[in-house]
Structures are given as C-alpha cells and as structure tokens.
Amino acid sequence: MGDSAGNPAAKPALIGLWRVLHVWSAQKTRLVAPLALIAILSAIALNTAIALRQSHEQRYALSQQRAVESAKRDLDELQNALLDEHEQLYTVIGTRPFYRRAAYIYPLPALIDNANAAQRTCEGRERCIALLDELKDMIRHLGALSNRLAMLSMLKPGSVTMDTPSLGELDARFFQTMQKIGEIRMDEDAHLDQSVTRASRDSQMASALLLGSGLAAACLLLAFLRRNARITKSLRKALQAADVNRKKYKRLFQLNPLPIWIVDDASMRLVAVNDMAAKALGYRASEMLELRLGDLRMNKTALHGAPFAHARGHDDGTAIWEHRTKSGELRSMNVFQLQTDFDGRTATLCVMEDVTTQLAAQAELRHRAEYDALTGLTNRKYFDERVNRELQQASRAGKTLAMIFLDLDNFKEVNDSLGHRIGDALLAQIARRIERVVGERGTVARYGGDEFMVIADGAAPLLEPLLDSLLAAMTEPIQVAGHELFIEASIGISLYPADGDDADALVRNADAAMYLAKQNGRNQYQFYRPELSEAATSRLRISTRLRQAFRNGALTVLYQPQFDMATGTMIGAEALLRWTDAELGSVSPAVFIPVAEETGLIRGIGEWVLREACREAARWNRDPARPIRVSVNVSPLQFEHGDLMGQVREALRDSGLPPALLELEVTEGALMRTPDLAARTLAGLREMGVRVAIDDFGTGYSSLGYLKRFRVDRLKIDREFVREIGQDTETEAITLAVIAVAKALNFELIAEGVETSGHRDFLLQNGCTHAQGFLYSHAVSAGAIADIAANAAARPAPLPV
Template sequence: MEQYIISVRDVTKEHLPKKQLEEATNRYRSLFDVSPLSIVLHKGEEIISVNARYLKMLQFEHEKEIVGRNITEFIDKSQRQHIKNRIDQFMKLEDEDSFFIDEVKVKTNQNHQLSVQATSIVIIINGENYIQTITQDVTENHRAKETLQYLNSHDSLTNLPNRTLFHQIVKQDLWKVQQENKQAFMLSIDIDRFKQINDAIGHHGGDQVLIEATRRIKSCLGSNDTISRMGGDEFMLYSPQVKEEVFQLADRLLEVFVKPFIVNKYKLYHSISVGISEFQEDGVTVETLVRNADLAMNEVKKLGRNGWKCYEPLMKTYVNRRMEIEDGLRQALKKNEFALHYQPKVNIIKGKIVGVEALIRWNHPEIGFLSPGEFIPIAEESGLIVPMTQWVLREACSQGVRWKEEGFSSLKISVNISSVEFAEPSFVDMILNIIEETGFSPNKLELEITESVAMKHVDLVIEKLVKLKKHGISIAIDDFGAGYSSFSYLKRLPIHTLKIDRSFIQNLYTDSREAAIVSSIISLAKSLDLSIVAEGVEERDQALILHQEKCDEIQGYYFSRPIPPNELKKVASDMGGKIKDCQKENVSSLSL
C-alpha cells in the first residue's frame, strides 16, 4: 500500500498583498479613465498612458496615437528644455509627495495652441518611479485676462492706447531717446468746437466724429509715432522725430481736418488746435511734456483755433498765476479780502446822481490789487462766481440800507449777474432771501445781465425775470450792442433798462457811424419805454452829445471813477459843476 505525505501550508496571507495590489491598480485605472481631469502617465519623457479627457484636449481619437511618444513633443519649443530638466529631477526622487506645477504651451493634433496648467507628482509602481501629470486647459482664462488687460489699457471707442499705457510707452522710449541724444516731441491735439457736435446731433454723432478723427490722425503718423486718446476730444501724440519733421506733421494734421465730417447726412466742419512741447527743452518727464503741450494748445485756442504753436515758458507763468488767483479766490471770502466800489450814474436833466453800479475790488495779499477783468473770468470758470455774487448782493443791499439812513433814499443800486449765477436753479430765491435778510427795498435793486445771458434759453430767462419783476426788482441789459443784439427778443423780455456798450461811446463825436448807432439805440429804447444808460463816458463832448440825445443816465470817468461808499457824498457835491455845465451848454456844433 502506497503511502503519501501531503504537506499543507496556508498561503492566504502571502497572496493578499498581490490581490490588494491588483485591486488598487484596477481602482486607479478606473479613476484614471473616468476622471473629469486630463491625466497623462509618463516614465521619464515617454508617455505610458493617457485618459479620455487628455486625448480630447489634444484632439486625438485613440490612445495608441499618443502612447510611446515623447511628452515634450507636444510642448512649445521655447519650454522643452525646462520641462526636460524638471522630468530628470523628478525621476531621481523617491518621495511620492513631491510635485511641481508649470504652465506650458502645447500644440494639439490640429495644430492649435493651448495654454495648459500642469500639476505633476511622482508615483511608484512596482518599485519604479513614474510621473502622473494632471493638466487643465486655461486658454480661455488667458484670453479673458488678455482681453481685460487690453480693455484696461486702451480706449474702448477708438482702440487707441489710453492715458496709462501711453505714459508707459513714452516713458520707455524717452529713456532710449535720451541715451542716443535724439529729439522727441509731444503734441496735444484738440478738436475745435467739439461740444457743438454733441449738442447738435447727439453723443452717437460725436462718437462717429471721434472715430473718423482718429483715422485721419493715424494717416499722418510715422512708424515710431504713438497716439493716445486722453479723454473727450483730446488726443496726445508722441513723435521721436527732428523738429522740422514734427512741424511738417503738425501741418499735415491741420490739412486732414479741412475735409468735412459726414455724420447722418450732416456736413460738419471742425478744425483742430495743436500744442507742441519738446523733450529736454520743455521737460524731461512724460507728465511735464503733456502739461506743456496742453498749455501751448490752449494758447492756440485763445488765438482763434485751427493752428499749432510751440510751448513757451511764459505760458506756464500765466497758468501759475491763474492757479494762484483761483486758490486765492477760495480764501478771499473767508478772509474778507473783497471790497465794493460804486460808480455813480448821473441824470443830467434831474441834475443829480440817481444810481450806482456795485463793482467788486480785490486786494490779493501777495499779488496786490487785481483787475476784475483778470479774476472774474477765473471765478466763472471755477464756479466761485456763485458765492462771490451772493456776497456782492448782500454787501450792496446792506450798503443801500445805510445810504438810505444817510439821506440817499432815491438811490438805485445795480449789481452785475454772471451767466453762471443766473443759471442756478435757486437764483430767484437767493435774491429774494438777501433782500429780506438785509431789509433793502426791492424797487431800489437793479440786476445787470448781458445780452448773451438774455438770449440763451429765452423762455427760462423770461420766467425768472418775470418773478423778479413782480417783486419790484429792475433788470438791465448790459453792454447792449456788443452781443447778439436780437431786437425781436427785447419786446418779450421783461426788462427796464438798456446800457449802451462803451465801445460805441469812445468815438462818439468823431465817427458819424457810431454816433448814428448810439442815436438809434436811444430811439429804440424810448420806443420800447425803456430807460437808457451810456457807460464809459470819459470826456465832456461825449456827455454833451448824450445829453442832447436825451440819454437818461450817464456813467463814466468824466463824472466819477468807482469810489468807496464813504466818498459818495463828497463826489455828489463835487460833480455839481459838471452837471450844470452840461445842462446849459449849447451843443449844436456837436449835433449827431
């Protein structure tokens, strides 16, 4: 009988790691295949396996098309060596927690370029190092970022570099220009009367003009020139050329704007004003060159537009003075630096002063006495004219109350009103509040407005004037004849007085044409039942002719300069002789 020896050994524990490894491998493969992330497994540079998402990203259909190929084959040439170095470094590591992140440019099977963010990690399989790289297509993110950067650095209407990008470009080039000791210029370009376009045909029409203006400017430029839209209708042009070429460029720019702009069947004619500043001569920073080119451009505007001019240091002196005056105006009211002088208005027939015009005076603490002709326009542009006019009204009305107590009960006080103040919605209420506050009689207050104010938005002007007239306040048209002189509106406006502009008075007795104009204005006023005042009367013969033509009131240096309020009584006494002289003088030899 045969005998067998059977040896039995439990190997369950020995087979368990192999089984677990297979299960782990299967689970990894399942996750690898169905992962929503694009994954590639590579040993060194050789691709071992890829999942479906990775194939789709690189636009391949089958895994066999890509497995076995070098992973750097799909990477942009400029980045291949860097990635090779990364892979060599990683293959030497034994730490599975090690990883690196790179952003690479890859080419697809259809030759499209993608921006891909790659996160790689070392994994050990059967004791060997592999690299698992998870990739994410960030191309659209990059495009969105690039688009945002473009929008942040370019003007959305004209696609020109905006102020920030322009400054960066010019700053870099100026350094080069300085190193090579070359010339460079800044040109400030502004479209003349551009606001009229928006007012006439709307902002869409204005945009069409800006787009066409951009095209015309670019047609004049060289390859090294840089143009930017700084905002509104202002462009800034940087040109690293010699002076003669820049001057020729300025001439070409003027020429291309001669042709009309065609917008919605409208023909619009708009010239440009150009200011030029030179690098090193007029400044060494972008900001300085831009500012000085702007100053020169503004000087062209003052001289009539449609031209170009180079920056001169005196322009900066003017601006500095203007800034000093504007800053001083802001402090003047607080520090009580203003004063009112009053210029008498004389009625020769009545033989006395019947009114005064309140005129503001300012003794600047550093500059000294300033002409109203210098600081009033600055006050209007800055909006400071509003509180200034309110101060003048309050001070004039208060002075009128004091004069009444001194016996000048019939004196009428005139105050000039700017277009800025008149346009304020609360203008009428402000006047009435000051009258109530000071206790001044409204029928002794006269407001002087210019023709330009009266003719602008006539219906609104009439509405305000009617309200003032109902309270007894008089309205005078100042500088009549120097503005629109639209006689048709005179019968509609609720006014009381016309003031003949001083330009017609200067040559009254030597120029028959001006004499005829003055005579006509007086006749017109009489026919409309309006009072008439002649201002700027400086000579006796002027006063005599005006008296003969029955001009109601005369104002000017012949009778009195503007005076402080405490001198009115003395001036009234001293001018008595001049008034009597006009009353008795036979002026037939000076007849109009």
C-alpha cells in the same frame, strides 16, 4: 495603464507576501512523509506532550505573524500618507492657484501615530524599536522641510521652483524615508522568516517523534491544513489591500479631474491618456494614443516656457502652452511636467489645467488698465508709458516729437444742457474723428474729461498739415441722438527737445499753449513759448491767493453810482468786485475775474456778490421816496451751471429787496453760448420782477434777432465806444447805432465810462440820458451810496445841452 501606473511601494509588499506563502507551501510538501512516518513510529506516550509543545510553538508563530502583518499595515498606511503628502506638497509648489487654497500643513501627528502603532508590535525587539525611532526622526525632519517650503511657496508664489536646492533636499529625505520603511518591512519579513523557520524546525522534530502514531500524524496534518487556511486568508486580505491601492492610483490618473498624459521621450508619442485629457481636446483616448505631442502642442505659440524638445532635458517644471483641439480651437494649458519611467522607457508625465478663461480675463484687465472704456483710446497711464518710449527712441535718433494737447471748447454746455449720456456719445465720436485724422502719424489718448493728447512727429512739414486737419475735423457737425452738435477745439503744442525733455514738461507746456489758444478766441492752435510758463505760474499763484481771499472774506464790493444826466438824479449803482492782496497788492478785476471763471470759483464768488449787493441795496432803499436800483454782473458760468433763479430768489427773500430794484447784467457772449437755456432763464427772472441788462452791448454778436428773442430791459453801451467819442467818427457811428436800436426796440439805455463833459454832451444830444463813469463818481463803499444819492437829489439839475 492603471496596472502600470499602480503604487510602486505596494509591489514589494505583494512580493514579500508571495514569498512567505511559497516557503510555507514548499515546506508543507517536504514534511508530509516524515511527519507521517514519525507519527506512526512515535510512542503513544509522547503524543500528548509533543502535541502540547507543538501547539505552543504554533501559537507563538501565529502571534509573530499577526504582529508582522499589523506592523506592515501600519507601515503601508504610513507609506501611503507620505506619498499623498508629497504629492500635495508638489501641487502647492508646482502650480499657481486661481482661487484661494487652504494652507498646507504637514500631517506630522498622524504619521508619528502610524509609526508608534508599528513600534508597539515590536514586542521588545531592540532592532525593531531602533529602526522605527530612526524612521520617526526622519519623518520629523521631512515635515519641517516640507512646511518651510510650502510656507515659502504660499507667501511668495513662484519663489520655489524645481531648481530650488531645498526641494532637492526634500526629495532626498523623502526617498530615504521610503527606503527606511522598506528596510523595516524587510526586517519584519526576516523576523517572520526566522519565526517560521524555527516553528518549522520544531514541527519537523515533533513530526519525527509522531511518525509512529497515526493519531499524531492525523493531528499534525489537520494542524497544517488549518494553518494553511489561515495563511490563505491572510494572503487574500493582502491581495485585497493591494487591489485597493491599485484602484486608488488608477483614480489619480484615469479619473483625475485634470487632463493628464504621458509622453515617450524618444518617440514623442502619447503612451497614456486619461479621460479628462481626451475630453478637453475633443478626441477619443484611442485617437490620442496615435498622436505625437507636436500634433497637439503649438510650440511656436507657447505663451511661457521653452519648446518641449528643449525643456524635457532640464528639470521638471510648469509652463503655459497653447494646445489645438480636434476642432481646431486653441486652448491655453498650464502644464506641469515630471520626468518618470514608463514600461522601462524614459517618459514625461504632463498634468494640465485649462487656463484659457483666466488668461482671457487677465488680457481684459490689462486692456482696461491701458485703454479708456468710453472711447477705446489709450488712457493716460498707458499714453505716458508710450511717450517715454517714444522719447527714448527720439533721443537716440535725434528726432523731433510734438506733444499735442487738444481740449474741446464749451463741452460742458453739452453735458449741462443735454445730459452726460449725450456728452459721452459726443466724446466717443470725437475720439473716432481724432483717431481717423491722426491715423498712423501718431498715438492718440484720452487724457481726461474732454482732453485728448497726441504724440506725433514734430517735423513742420508733417505737423502743420496734421494740426490743420484736426481743426477742420472738429468744425464738422456731429449727429448724436437726434441732436446736431457743433464743437470746436483749442490745441496747444510743445516740441521735444526744444520745449522739454520729459513727458511731464511736454504735457505741461502743451497745456499752457492750449490755454493761450483759448484766450485768443478758441478754435485754433498755438505753439508753446517760454513766457507761457511764466503766465501759467502767475495764474496759479493768483488762483491760489484768490481762493484764500474768498475763503477768508478778503474780497470787497464797491458800487459805482449811475445817474440821469438830464436831471442829475442818482438812479442806481453797479456792484463791482475788488481785491487787495497782502502779497499781490491791488489786483485788477481784468486779471483775477478770468482766473476765477477758469477755475470755476466765479460761481461761489458771484453768488456772494449777489447776496451782498441785495443786502446793501435793501439798506439804501429804506426811504421808498428815493429808490436806488443795484446792478449785479452775472458770469457765464453762473448763468449756465448754477441755479441762478434760485440764488436770486433766496437773495431777495433774505434781504427784503424788492425785485424791481435788482438788475442783472449779462454779456452777449453768455447769452449766445446757450441760447435756449438763456431764453428760459431770462423769462423766469423777468417773471420774478428782476430787470435784465445786456452788458458791453455792441462788442459781441449784436443781433437784432436775439434781442427780440431774449427781451431784456436795458442795453449798456461799452466804455470802449464811449472813450472814442470826439476822436473817432466811425466809433461814434456805432454808438449812434446802438442808441437807435434801443429806441427802436423800446429798451432803456445806459453808457459806462463817461469821463468828460464831451462824452456827456454827445450822449445827451443823441438821446442817451443814463450814464456812469468818473465824471460823476468813482466806485465807492456801500455806506457812501446813500449820501451820494441825497446830495444828487439836493443839487439843481444841469442846464440842457
């Protein structure tokens, strides 16, 4: 294979050298007898002059031969450099690198130097100089075109293909350049033939004159022997150079680090295989030469490109194919195919690169780009693309689709109490559970955090059972790292096309419906209604304005006094947050507090209210004879996520307020959401000397067990119960029960919302002496509290009921 794949340009050079040797050998045979006869018959007097002339002619012929040989060497180097450059250019154009490749630069200076070196051997011959000038011009044009194509291929990979007209022009110029080199070599051979012929003619004349002289004949014979020795030496060097070229091109095929084979186009058999191709596919080279291309290449599973039987009739190019190894493993090969001739037959040269690992890496990157790493579900980006395709199909088929937005309830508590590792494991199990419930009925995605999206058939007979199954699946306990966790979900649904005709609208409206499900008690599903969008817009507006108000110091704290109804003494005041906006007017706390909790802004606001209340209470209590306690509401988010004890400690230290004069009001719901954390926090606060009250007692869990566990200081009767006093006997019974619980557990008791004397009298008769409400005072500014306390102390106590 190495001989057949040798340098095609080296063969004409070898043939030319053999032709010169043959001419000289034939002439030597014909001239032996005439030279001998002339040497004998020639006059001895002419011997010296003829010998000198003959010597001069021989020196001239030898100098011409050396010049021609030097020119041929320079042309050989030029030809080899052009071949190497053309091969490198095709490599740059024809293959896509998987690593950074050095920039391709056409070796113009080196090529011009070779041409100039050859031109210096012309020795003033005009034709020789002109031909080499033409060659240099062709090299410059070829270089400009090569650099332009290489630059285009590197800047825009794949933009230069075998169909590119400029590449055809490049090949045409390349072969014209090769032809020009051959023309110059032939011209040099012709020049050498002329020199040899002229030298031979002169030698014949000299021989004819020296025939008469034996000495002249002997000298002439020795000269010829010497000349033949030099020719033999020159031929040996030429053969050695040709052998070097043969080995070089053998290395390019047989020892190439890339797998290469040649396929006969007619029989589709492999007719030449290099060692790397055999190694890559696990065969011996001899075994592969018995195979057809179809035994190795899997046409039907080609990743790119047309089947070989079709591709081979078109232009050369590259494609990625699957190849089966001897062991049955599939390897992906990037194949460069080039039409060529092999032993007089049309064949295809295939140079291959194993890209199995690269394709696997690309597939992994695609998977990471489309799927969530934690849960394995489709991610947000890929889900949006899938939804767009589903919407297009539904539009054509007139089908209804459902966008299901599922958000886990209280998931942050798991992260905060057990850590993110447990939270991540919980999300992974929830994802599997949702995926199992949905199955083939829809596509599931993790949309972000603890949010999951499902796109499914929106027909009611199919959708409602799916929603019920999702809720049921969420209520089952989950075992994670030794913890038994209970998680619930709120679900919102929007329908296509009724609730939106694009993915963004459907997701937005499903989110609004999910928010409604959370507002209505969680662990349920709600369908989107148009008014939800208005509510969402209003929430967004309130949230934005509230952030601005908090940042600009536009929030205020008022204080509602708390009294001992039996003595008329003011015993404390509850801090109440108020907000009046330039655009929205006076905004009710019932409106903006839930928004603050939803956005997390309540943590910053709550800390500010705590510090403000402590500062004002410290000012009220400059007279220790009339202590006034301040009560501050604590949001569940402050309780769960903030460093509440640290905040309280800093607020007391900075204000100088005694801990016993600070009371924190916590709702039942906040305590029960994280009972372990609540118990630890309450214990720490009470160790500091801070009092704790349960706000709105009786509206939530109202469990005697948790009251005993948490050990608070005071219970607060909700205003809803107080409002019904004198109107609803059942509500009055609940109020009496709360009073009884407080007395049994030795808790202090205070009622809020006391607005009438009837409220006051009922509470006093049944043992609740502390109250706050409009009967005594509205919420007032911090500056008015001291005056109210002083006036209350100066008034006589009310008559007992």
